[in-house]
Amino acid sequence: NAGVTQTPKFQVLKTGQSMTLQCAQDMNHNSMYWYRQDPGMGLRLIYYSASEGTTDKGEVPNGYNVSRLNKREFSLRLESAAPSQTSVYFCASSEGGSFDYGYTFGSGTRLTVV
Amino acid sequence: QQQVKQSPQSLIVQKGGISIINCAYENTAFDYFPWYQQFPGKGPALLIAIRPDVSEKKEGRFTISFNKSAKQFSLHIMDSQPGDSATYFCAFTPVEGGSQGNLIFGKGTKLSVKP
Numbered sequence: 744n745a746g747v748t749q750t751p752k753f754q755v756l757k758t759g760q761s762m763t764l765q766c767a768q769d770m771n772h773n774s775m776y777w778y779r780q781d782p783g784m785g786l787r788l789i790y791y792s793a794s795e796g797t798t799d800k801g802e803v804p805n806g807y808n809v810s811r812l813n814k815r816e817f818s819l820r821l822e823s824a825a826p827s828q829t830s831v832y833f834c835a836s837s838e839g840g841s842f843d844y845g846y847t848f849g850s851g852t853r854l855t856v857v
Numbered sequence: 858q859q860q861v862k863q864s865p866q867s868l869i870v871q872k873g874g875i876s877i878i879n880c881a882y883e884n885t886a887f888d889y890f891p892w893y894q895q896f897p898g899k900g901p902a903l904l905i906a907i908r909p910d911v912s913e914k915k916e917g918r919f920t921i922s923f924n925k926s927a928k929q930f931s932l933h934i935m936d937s938q939p940g941d942s943a944t945y946f947c948a949f950t951p952v953e954g955g956s957q958g959n960l961i962f963g964k965g966t967k968l969s970v971k972p
Binding site for chain 1: 863866891898900946959961962963965
């Protein structure tokens with residue numbers, strides 16, 4: 744049981760380039776999330792999808808777009824990467840509507856924008 | 858912007874000691890307060906959570922206590938072990954945009970347990 748799979752694990756971009764971070768879960772979870780983690784800043788919510796077909800902004804959505812492709816997949820797109828977007832990005836999923844199981848996180852994508 | 862204030866930022870404890878991490882919030886949509894544990898190079902993982910209408914929960918050496926009137930909750934790690942060395946995050950459900958499962962995280966506490 745793979746849980747939450749993120750690709751790629753590492754990426755270096757030049758300023759202005761675009762890329763899509765992929766996330767897939769195999770637990771039949773309804774809700775999915777994208778967070779970024781920066782030193783001293785903790786985990787900050789970028790976007791979330793409470794259910795298939797819906798997406799909402801989190802704390803730090805500027806410069807990002809998301810697509811909930813189907814129930815399994817939730818992608819994060821950087822249209823024009825900036826050095827301020829250098830971070831570790833985590834995707835997570837949860838049952839949603841339940842306090843029982845919490846979030847399952849992927850292992851992260853370490854992105855560097857130069 | 859809703860936040861949860863987590864302290865301390867870092868903590869060094871001797872093996873066998875008690876580790877205490879505190880979090881304070883302003884308003885929450887649900888009295889559900891989970892704690893996540895993260896090891897270097899890994900994603901966070903749910904450690905323990907307290908649900909509505911419960912003021913304390915204990916799982917092995919880990920205990921969450923919740924003071925609703927003070928809007929504070931804390932994690933206690935008894936008999937701390939070197940294997941507990943990790944970063945710990947508290948979380949809560951914001952009132953704005955909140956739904957069951959939408960969490961805002963604290964900035965984290967890096968715990969080091971010395972042998």
